[in-house]
Amino acid sequence: xxxxxxxxxxxxxxxxxxxxxxxxxxxxxxxxxxxxxxxxxxxxxxxxxxxxxxxxxxxxxxxxxxxxxxxxxxxxxxxxxxxxxxxxxxxxxxxxxxxxxxxxxxxxxxxxxxxxxxxxxxxxxxxxxxxxxxxxxxxxxxxxxxxxxxxxxxxxxxxxxxxxxxxxxxxxxxxxxxxxxxxxxxxxxxxxxxxxxxxxxxxxxxxxxxxxxxxxxxxxxxxxxxxxxxxxxxxxxxxxxxxxxxxxxxxxxxxxxxxxxxxxxxxxxxxxxxxxxxxxxxxxxxxxxxxxxxxxxxxxxxxxxxxxxxxxxxxxxxxxxxxxxxxxxxxxxxxxxxxxxxxxxxxxxxxxxxxxxxxxxxxxxxxxxxxxxxxxxxxxxxxxxxxxxxxxxxxxxxxxxxxxxxxxxxxxxxxxxxxxxxxxxxxxxxxxxxxxxxxxxxxxxxxxxxxxxxxxxxxxxxxxxxxxxxxxxxxxxxxxxxxxxxxxxxxxxxxxxxxxxxxxxxxxxxxxxxxxxxxxxxxxxxxxxxxxxxxxxxxxxxxxxxxxxxxxxxxxxxxxxxxxxxxxxx
Numbered sequence: 323x324x325x326x327x328x329x330x331x332x333x334x335x336x337x338x339x340x341x342x343x344x345x346x347x348x349x350x351x352x353x354x355x356x357x358x359x360x361x362x363x364x365x366x367x368x369x370x371x372x373x374x375x376x377x378x379x380x381x382x383x384x385x386x387x388x389x390x391x392x393x394x395x396x397x398x399x400x401x402x403x404x405x406x407x408x409x410x411x412x413x414x415x416x417x418x419x420x421x422x423x424x425x426x427x428x429x430x431x432x433x434x435x436x437x438x439x440x441x442x443x444x445x446x447x448x449x450x451x452x453x454x455x456x457x458x459x460x461x462x463x464x465x466x467x468x469x470x471x472x473x474x475x476x477x478x479x480x481x482x483x484x485x486x487x488x489x490x491x492x493x494x495x496x497x498x499x500x501x502x503x504x505x506x507x508x509x510x511x512x513x514x515x516x517x518x519x520x521x522x523x524x525x526x527x528x529x530x531x532x533x534x535x536x537x538x539x540x541x542x543x544x545x546x547x548x549x550x551x552x553x554x555x556x557x558x559x560x561x562x563x564x565x566x567x568x569x570x571x572x573x574x575x576x577x578x579x580x581x582x583x584x585x586x587x588x589x590x591x592x593x594x595x596x597x598x599x600x601x602x603x604x605x606x607x608x609x610x611x612x613x614x615x616x617x618x619x620x621x622x623x624x625x626x627x628x629x630x631x632x633x634x635x636x637x638x639x640x641x642x643x644x645x646x647x648x649x650x651x652x653x654x655x656x657x658x659x660x661x662x663x664x665x666x667x668x669x670x671x672x673x674x675x676x677x678x679x680x681x682x683x684x685x686x687x688x689x690x691x692x693x694x695x696x697x698x699x700x701x702x703x704x705x706x707x708x709x710x711x712x713x714x715x716x717x718x719x720x721x722x723x724x725x726x727x728x729x730x731x732x733x734x735x736x737x738x739x740x741x742x743x744x745x746x747x748x749x750x751x752x753x754x755x756x757x758x759x760x761x762x763x764x765x766x767x768x769x770x771x772x773x774x775x776x777x778x779x780x781x782x783x784x785x786x787x788x789x790x791x792x793x794x795x796x797x798x799x800x801x802x803x804x805x806x807x808x809x810x811x812x813x814x815x816x817x818x819x820x821x822x823x824x825x826x827x828x829x830x831x832x833x834x835x836x837x838x839x840x841x842x843x844x845x846x847x848x849x850x851x852x853x854x855x856x857x858x859x860x861x862x863x864x865x866x867x868x869x870x871x872x873x874x875x876x877x878x879x880x881x882x883x884x885x886x887x888x889x890x891x892x
Contacts, residue, residue: 324487324491324608324609324610326601326608326609327483327484327487327608330478330483330600331478331479331484333475334474334475334476334478334479335479337475337479338475338476338479338480341379341381342398343400344377344378344379344400345375345377345378345379345397345398345399345400345423346378346379346380346381346397346398347367347371347378347379347380347381347395347396347397347419347423348380348381348382348383348395348396348397348398348467348468349363349364349367349380349381349382349383349393349394349395349396350383350384350385350386350392350393350394350395350396350467351364351382351383351384351385351471351553351554352384352385352550352553352554352585353546353549353550353553353585354385354389354392354546355385355392355393355394356585357392358392358393359393359411359412360382360392360393360394361382362412363393363395363410363412363415364380364382366412366415366416367380367395367415367416367419368380370415370416370419370420371419374420375419375423378423381470382470383396383467383468383469383470383471384465384466384467384468384469384470384471384553384554384555385466385467385550385553385554385708386406386466386467387463387466387467387550387707387708387709387710388408388454388455388705388707389706389707389708390704390705390706390707391406391408391409392408392409393409393410394406394407394408394410394467395407395410395415395418396436396467397419397422397423397428398436399426401426401439402437402439403435403436403437403439403440403443403444404435404436404437404439404440405422405428405433405434405435405436405440405444405446406433406434406435406436406449407428407429407432407433407434408432408434409432410432414432417429427444428440428444428446430444430446433446434446434447434448434449434452435447435448435449436448436449436450437450453723453724453726454705454707454709454723454724454725454726457711457715457719457723457724458709458710458711458724459686459694459710459711459712460694460710461670461671461674461683461686461693461694461710462551462555462558462667462670462671462674462694462696462710463550463551463554463555463696463708463710464480464555464558464674465477465480465554465555465558466554466555468480469555471553471554471555471556471557471589471593472589472592472593474557474593474596474597474600477555477557477558481677482557482558482561482673483557483561483602483673484677485561485565485672485673485674485676485677486561486564486565486568486602486607486608486673487608488676488677489565489568489569489676490568490607490608490610490612491608491610493676495525495568495569495570495571496525498565498568498569498676499518499521499522499525499569499570500518501518501675501676501679501680502517502518502521502569502672502675502680503516503518503519503521503522503680504518504680504681504684505518505675505680505683505684505692505693506680506683506684506687506691506692506693507668507671507672507675507683507692507693508691508692508758509664509665509668510665510666510667510668510671510695510696510768510771511537511628511664511665511667511668511770512665512740512741512744512767512768512769512770512845513845514691514758514768517664517668517672520652520662520664521566521569521570521662523650523652523662524570524572524652524660524661524662525569525570525571527571527652527653527660529659529660530573531573531574531659532570532571532572532573532574532659532660532661532662533572533573533574533575533576533655533656533657533659533660533661533662534563534566534567534570534572534574534575534576534661534662534663534664535575535576535578535630535633535634535637535656535661535662535663535664536559536563536575536576536577536578536663536664536665536666536669537578537628537630537633537663537664537665537666538552538577538578538579538580538586538666539578539579539580539621539624539625539627539628539633540580540628540666540770541580541623541624541625541627541628541796542740542741542742542769542770542772543741543742543772543774543792544698544700544701544738544741544772544773544774545698545741545769545770545771545772546698546708546772547666547667547696547697547698547708547770547771548665548666548667548770549579549583549585549586550696550698550708551666551667551670551696552577552579552586552589552590552666553585553586553589554589555670556586556589556590556592556593557593557597558670558673559577559590559593559666559669559670560577560590560593560594560597560603560616561602561672561673562668562669562670562671562672562673563575563577563616563669564597564602564603564607564614564616565672565673565676566662566664566669566672567614568612568614570662572614572662573613573614573615574614574615574616575614575615575616575617576616576617576618576619576637576656577590577594577616577617577618577619578618578619578620578621578627578633578636578637579618579619579620579621580620580621580622580623580624580627581620581621581622581623582623587618587620590618591618594616594617594618597616603615603616619636619637621633621636621637621642622636622642624636624642624796624798625792625796625846626642626643626644626796626797626798626844626846627642629644629844629845629846630651630663631644631645631647631651631655631844632644632645632798632844633663634651634655634656634661634663637656638656638657641798642798643798643800644798644800644843644844644846646843651663667696667771671683671693686712686713687712687713687714687757688713688714688755688757688760690757690758690759691713691714691757691758691759692713693712693713694710694711694712694713695710695711695712695713695756695768695771696708696709696710696711696771697709697710697711697720697724697756697768697771697772697773698771698772698773699720699721699724699725699773699775700772700773700774700775701737701773701774701775701776702728702729702730702731702734702775702776702777702780703721703725703726703727703728703729703775704725704726704727704728704729705724705725705726706725709724711724711756713755713756713757714755714756714757715755715756716752716753716754716755716756717737717739717747717751717752717753717754717756718752718753720756720773721734721737721752721775725775728775728777730777731777731778731779732777732778733749733777733778734749734752734775734776734777734778735748735749735776735777735778735779735780736748736775736776736780736782736785736860736861737752737773737774737775737776738772738773738774738776738785738789738853739761739766739767739768739769739772739773739774740761740766740767740768740769740770740771740772741767741769741770741772742789742792742793742853743769743793743845743846743849743850743852743853744766744767744769744849744852744853744856745764745765745766745767745852745853745855745856745857746765746766746782746785746786746853746856746857746860746861747764747765747766747856747860748860748861750860751764751765751766751860756768765852765855765856765859765860766852766856781864781873782857782861782864782865783815783818783819783864783865783868783873784819786815786853786854786857787812787815787816787818787819789853790808790811790812790815790850790853790854791812793808793846793850794808794809794811794812796846797846797847797850798846800843801841801842801843801844801847802841803837803838803840803841803842803847804838804842804843804844804846804847804850807834807835807837807838807842807847807850807851808838808847808850810830810831810834811831811834811835811850811851811854814827814830814831814834815831818865818868818869818873819868819873821871821873823868823869823871824869825869827869828865828866828869831854832858834851835850835851835854835855836851838850838851839851
């Protein structure tokens with residue numbers, strides 16, 4: 323550790339100690355908190371505290387991940403006791419603050435203990451003992467709920483940038499690449515390609531200018547973990563991308579985010595600016611020979627921009643359509659320079675892998691899939707939210723222990739995992755381990771981490787129609803199999819929903835799907851048949867009933883009429 327970084331860390335730790343040894347009110351932010359009114363509660367708390375208390379620290383911090391409990395108010399006292407109030411309403415915040423801060427004890431309503439000390443002292447449930455917390459293994463989300471995401475000092479105080487400092491002064495780029503290889507880290511964007519191997523493709527290039535890119539074009543319905551990491555702990559991504567640049571001898575980094583996602587965009591830009599100010603980005607980082615620049619690049623509302631070559635086209639100011647390969651990005655990528663692309667989650671693990679070692683990371687998870695999975699539970703589930711679980715848990719454990727089971731209806735019938743290009747799984751697959759290979763064998767994928775749960779009333783054909791409508795609309799139209807294949811599959815599903823189908827439609831949709839898989843230019847078309855293929859495995863009887871005119875639609879589309887787009891983008 324250099325003298326420069328030691329000074330940064332010493333100052334950060336001093337401030338962190340002061341916060342934790344005082345009365346500290348933390349209110350969960352992020353998109354989920356904002357949607358439930360946390361910003362209004364924060365401003366209300368700020369005005370109230372300024373008028374009534376002079377010695378209270380107030381912070382808008384990262385979200386805990388328990389979306390069903392938002393807005394969350396977290397109060398820590400100087401004696402170390404910590405408590406959480408869930409589902410706080412505007413009308414309650416002043417009373418909570420006045421009672422808790424005046425009496426040094428909580429109101430025993432909507433309250434959970436944040437540690438054992440508080441649980442024993444006041445006889446309340448410890449939030450850390452709840453299954454949806456206790457069964458997590460937090461690595462990429464380690465700072466969630468504790469730190470202000472816009473404070474670089476909070477991140478440094480919690481061990482942030484120490485991996486970078488030790489890497490550039492004590493370790494070679496080759497060592498970093500090998501460490502990521504040995505950790506078993508596989509890409510969390512969907513393809514699950516070994517991250518270290520991917521880095522090794524770029525590292526040997528002698529080009530003066532090389533690029534490392536972070537893909538946060540997160541457009542999957544039901545997934546919000548990439549944006550969640552950036553808005554709740556942007557520095558873990560920034561540090562991971564710098565380490566990627568150091569390991570591959572690259573000069574520039576880009577964080578690629580969809581336009582309009584203002585909270586993660588603001589967080590990423592602030593984190594980069596603060597890293598420059600602290601000497602952690604730019605020329606001669608921390609006084610070393612390593613220089614690296616980083617910026618945020620925005621794209622329009624385009625799902626296919628998440629494909630790595632389409633992403634590069636977007637950064638160059640072109641229409642987001644996939645490129646022909648070869649050449650591959652490691653040889654000729656952004657502006658025809660050697661390039662490496664990783665997902666947000668992938669890069670967010672890297673600082674802890676370098677700090678704690680590859681063996682530590684490899685000890686978590688399964689034999690073929692190291693580390694954790696960040697899953698976003700939504701739909702008919704009791705505890706929707708964003709959870710980081712060790713690889714190897716079964717789907718059933720995630721649904722029952724972490725998600726709390728069914729929220730509406732009698733039982734879970736189906737889950738859609740990994741985004742709209744991935745599969746539907748039935749109850750017989752719920753004992754499948756969550757790892758890349760086991761999920762793939764079951765007919766789905768971890769993919770983006772989104773898991774949408776459907777109860778016994780969910781109509782499989784109607785669900786498929788919605789998924790294929792999304793895929794059809796989001797096709798860039800560049801290649802024939804994807805452009806027309808998705809359109810024809812949607813037409814067939816639409817006929818099923820209107821009781822106008824015939825027996826030949828099943829054979830036709832299978833032929834179309836096979837042609838898309840073998841002939842499409844990128845993963846959008848290659849994977850577009852996956853939802854139907856997996857549904858045929860687990861729900862064939864229901865699909866055949868629809869072909870025979872025995873479909874009973876539910877929900878807003880129960881009249882059978884197509885209300886989603888029927889044409890691809892111009």
